[in-house]
Each structure stands twice: as structure tokens, then as C-alpha cells.
Amino acid sequence: MPDFSTFSPLYAAHTLETRWLLFSCDDNLRSTQHLHSLRSAIVFSPLILKFVAGVCRLVVAPLVVLFFLAHKYWKTRITIDAVEKFLQMQQMIGPTRYAYTDIVAVTGHFRDKLGQGGYGSVYKGILLPGDVHVAIKMLDGKSCCDGEDFISEVSTIGRIHHVNVVRLVGFCSEEMRRALVYEYMPHGSLDKYIFSAEKSFSWDKLSEIALGIARGINYLHQGCDMQILHFDIKPHNILLDTNFVPKVADFGLAKLYPRGNSFVPMSALRGTIGYIAPEMISRSFGVISSKSDVYSFGMLLLEMAGGRRNADPNAANSSQAFYPSWVYDRLTKHEPGEISAEMHELERKLCLVGLCCIQMKSHDRPEMSEVIEMLEGSVDSVPVPSRPFFCDDEHSSVVEPYHFLSELTTISEEGE
Known part of the structure; x- marks a missing residue:
């Protein structure tokens, strides 16, 4: 058998060279794969961004709109509930509560307009029985938005009886349609x-x-x-x-x-x-x-x-x-x-x-x-x-x- 010990230096060198080549090939392969990955990322990035934008437009935007509408409805509902709770207590001690259909009938479908103020229009009406003349102030949407002015007026003069303070005969509140019914003052304002x-x-x-x-x-x-x-x-x-x-x-x-x-x-x-x-x-x-x-x-x-x-x-x-x-x-x-x-x-x-x-x-x-x-x-x-x-x-x-x-x-x- 041949003695390979004499060839050991040459064999060792060949082995090192082979290993170096293998490592070099592996590094080149890794670099090539990284380059391909980078190219793929550059190519597909706009597509990914378009996909994300589409998802936001189709999913996130409607959710935001729905959240806003729900929040607005919730605030309106709370305001209406607060006004209703106040009016239920007021019914026992204060003026009469009228339905909106009653207000329409009393004013003859808002036929006789007495004036226009910063909080709404005032109409003349007649309450039956007794043919009692009244002035009905229909509050506009701006005045009704939070119910504060409406509650303020009903609570302050609803229980007042004084010869020099106008008397609140009644009121109406159905959702956002509100009215105040006063005694009629034939000579108007000073x-x-x-x-x-x-x-x-x-x-x-x-x-x-x-x-x-x-x-x-x-x-x-x-x-x-x-x-x-x-x-x-x-x-x-x-x-x-x-x-x-x-x-x-x-x-x-x-x-x-x-x-x-x-x-x-x-x-x-x-x-x-x-x-x-x-x-x-x-x-x-x-x-x-x-x-x-x-x-x-x-x-x-x-x-x-x-x-x-x-x-x-x-x-x-x-x-x-x-x-x-x-x-x-x-x-x-x-x-x-x-x-x-x-x-x-x-x-x-x-x-x-x-x-x-x-x-x-x-x-x-x-x-x-x-x-x-x-x-x-x-x-x-x-x-x-x-x-x-x-x-x-x-x-x-x-x-x-x-x-x-x-x-x-x-x-x-x-x-x-």
C-alpha cells in the first residue's frame, strides 16, 4: 500500500483550498439570496402599501364614521334623557305639558306669527276650553342642541306666580322639537x-x-x-x-x-x-x-x-x-x-x-x-x-x- 504520509502537506493544502472555495460559494449564494430578497421587497413594497391603503379605506374609515355617528347619537340621547327626566319631575309641580300635535292645533298650523327672536319664532294660539289666548315660542335647532336654555326657562319661571313676571302656561318637548307656552301679552314688548x-x-x-x-x-x-x-x-x-x-x-x-x-x-x-x-x-x-x-x-x-x-x-x-x-x-x-x-x-x-x-x-x-x-x-x-x-x-x-x-x-x- 502506498504511504500517504508523504503527501500530507499537499493533501492538507488541497483540503484548505477546497474548504475556502466552499465557504466562498456559500457567501456568494447568501449574497445572491439577500440581493434577490431586497429586489423583491422593492418590487412588492408599493403593492403592499396599496393593499394597506385599501384596507384602511374599506375597513378603518367606515369604522371611524360609525364611531363618530354613534358618539353623536349617544350625546343626543343623553341630552334627551336628561330633559325627559327633568320634565317628568316638573309635571307634578309645574306647568302643563303638551304634545306637538296639540301645539300645531293650538296655533292653527302656525298661522299667526307674532315675531322672530334669537331663540326661535313666536306664534299666537288659543287654548281650549275657555278660548285662552297664549303666545307660543318654538325653539329653533340651535337653542335645542343641548337643552340648557329650555330647562333653564322651564325651571326658573315654571313655578313663579307674580304680577310682574310673565306666566309660563305650558311647554312641549318631543325629541328635538320644543316649545314654550306663555300667557299672551296683547300690547307686546316695551x-x-x-x-x-x-x-x-x-x-x-x-x-x-x-x-x-x-x-x-x-x-x-x-x-x-x-x-x-x-x-x-x-x-x-x-x-x-x-x-x-x-x-x-x-x-x-x-x-x-x-x-x-x-x-x-x-x-x-x-x-x-x-x-x-x-x-x-x-x-x-x-x-x-x-x-x-x-x-x-x-x-x-x-x-x-x-x-x-x-x-x-x-x-x-x-x-x-x-x-x-x-x-x-x-x-x-x-x-x-x-x-x-x-x-x-x-x-x-x-x-x-x-x-x-x-x-x-x-x-x-x-x-x-x-x-x-x-x-x-x-x-x-x-x-x-x-x-x-x-x-x-x-x-x-x-x-x-x-x-x-x-x-x-x-x-x-x-x-x-
Whole structure:
């Protein structure tokens, strides 16, 4: 047999070479396979992305839409359930609940429209038996979206019985169709009379109306178990019955608070520019309280006395453009004898009480009960108030009020 030991070096070298070749081939094979995998991934990536996009479009998007609709339905259902729960309790102690078909019949299919407001349309109706005339306010979709204003109005005036507060006869609530049924006020709202020369009142009648409004507001503040803050006292929200007895109406913005609680959250910031109290805009003027209604009533009194809106840029005399500023100058820059010659005694009283009510700081204003005492007393018993903030001096008496009102308008619009 041949001795292979002599060939061992050569054999070893051959073996190493063979192994190296095998490893090299294996590495080349792996590199080739990796390259093919990479090419496949590049080729198929767009297809995979298209597949994923298709799945999202066909599956995920409908699920998102369904979730949104379910969430919206759930919120609406909760609102309706909350309103229904409230109304079931209210039925035992409050006004009558009517079906929507009853409302259609009472209004004669909404034939006689009395007016249009920010919260819906008002129609005249007749309740049977008895042929009782009523005014029915149909709340629009915007007012009904959360049910807050509806619950606020029913809860605040549903149990109130006062000669100077409008009476809520009944209501309707079927899903999102809601209506409020009030006693009918044949002479409409106060603004139609005080801003029209054709429908003016005597000073005695104006004073009587002012006193009635003050008593109605005071009842809301002090005569109920819970303090009711109206937050929207203005001529349009004062209704007049057959004998021109005034009644405070429209409680959509009203809020209930425990008596003696002076803190009202800033979320209550709503109202009408020209009547809204300064503290409703900034707490630097004081806390929001019943004094906020006193301010609005003061602006109303001045408009009743002047027979015009407080801010009138078209006034014949620029110094008269802002009535509260102009009338304050009239009351303070003349001798008492001259004032009495120029102004009726009751006009002067209404102006003085109004100026007391519109002091910029809430703590400088009287309570509504004190306002009633001033209106019932003689004009000499009414003190001359301090100069309101916007009546700065005779040179800025016109500029200042417009600057102040524009600030209120801007802040109010930003808060909406």
C-alpha cells in the first residue's frame, strides 16, 4: 500500500483550498439570496402599501364614521334623557305639558306669527276650553342642541306666580322639537313704545311701569327659594298686558343660585351689548351677582326717560350721542331751579335712579329693594350718584362711551 504520509502537506493544502472555495460559494449564494430578497421587497413594497391603503379605506374609515355617528347619537340621547327626566319631575309641580300635535292645533298650523327672536319664532294660539289666548315660542335647532336654555326657562319661571313676571302656561318637548307656552301679552314688548313718538306714555305711566319692572326683578332676586338672575333685562324682554302692566319675560339666559351666594361663574357671561354689566366682562369691576341685573335695569330706566336708545350716533347734537353721559351733565351742571324748569320731576327721578344703577363698580350700585324705595319716594330723596366711569369729563363724554361699548362688543364676540 502506498504511504500517504508523504503527501500530507499537499493533501492538507488541497483540503484548505477546497474548504475556502466552499465557504466562498456559500457567501456568494447568501449574497445572491439577500440581493434577490431586497429586489423583491422593492418590487412588492408599493403593492403592499396599496393593499394597506385599501384596507384602511374599506375597513378603518367606515369604522371611524360609525364611531363618530354613534358618539353623536349617544350625546343626543343623553341630552334627551336628561330633559325627559327633568320634565317628568316638573309635571307634578309645574306647568302643563303638551304634545306637538296639540301645539300645531293650538296655533292653527302656525298661522299667526307674532315675531322672530334669537331663540326661535313666536306664534299666537288659543287654548281650549275657555278660548285662552297664549303666545307660543318654538325653539329653533340651535337653542335645542343641548337643552340648557329650555330647562333653564322651564325651571326658573315654571313655578313663579307674580304680577310682574310673565306666566309660563305650558311647554312641549318631543325629541328635538320644543316649545314654550306663555300667557299672551296683547300690547307686546316695551321697546315698541319707548322708542316710538307715536306710542309714548305719560310720565306717571312710565314711572308706574318702571316700578312694576323693579318689583318683578326684585321678586326674582329675593322672593323665590333660589335666587334667579335674569342676565338679559332690556326693553324687548319687558312685555305689557291689556292694562299695560309690565312683566319680565324671556328667561333663556337666567340662572338659579343659592340666596346670599355672591359668586357666579364666568360661564354665565351672556347678555346684550348696551345692557350687560361691566363685571360680566372683567372681574376688576366686581363679582357677578344680582347687581348685574341692577345695572341692566339702570340702562333700561335711562332709555325710558330719554325715549331713545342710550347710544345714538345719529343724534342731532354730538354731545347727546350717549344719553347717560349727557343727562348726567344736565343734572349736575345746572342749578336745581333750572333743572326743574327743563325736566319733568318724574323724568329727573328716573334719570337719577338709572345713574345710581349703572355705577361701574358693582358694590356702588343699590340692591333692587333699594331701587324700589327710590322709585316710590320723592325725587328729593334720591341722591345724586357719583359720576359713572364712562362720563369722564365734558371733552370725553362722547368718545369714552363708544370706546367702552366697542370693547364690550369685541370681548363678547370673542367669547362666543
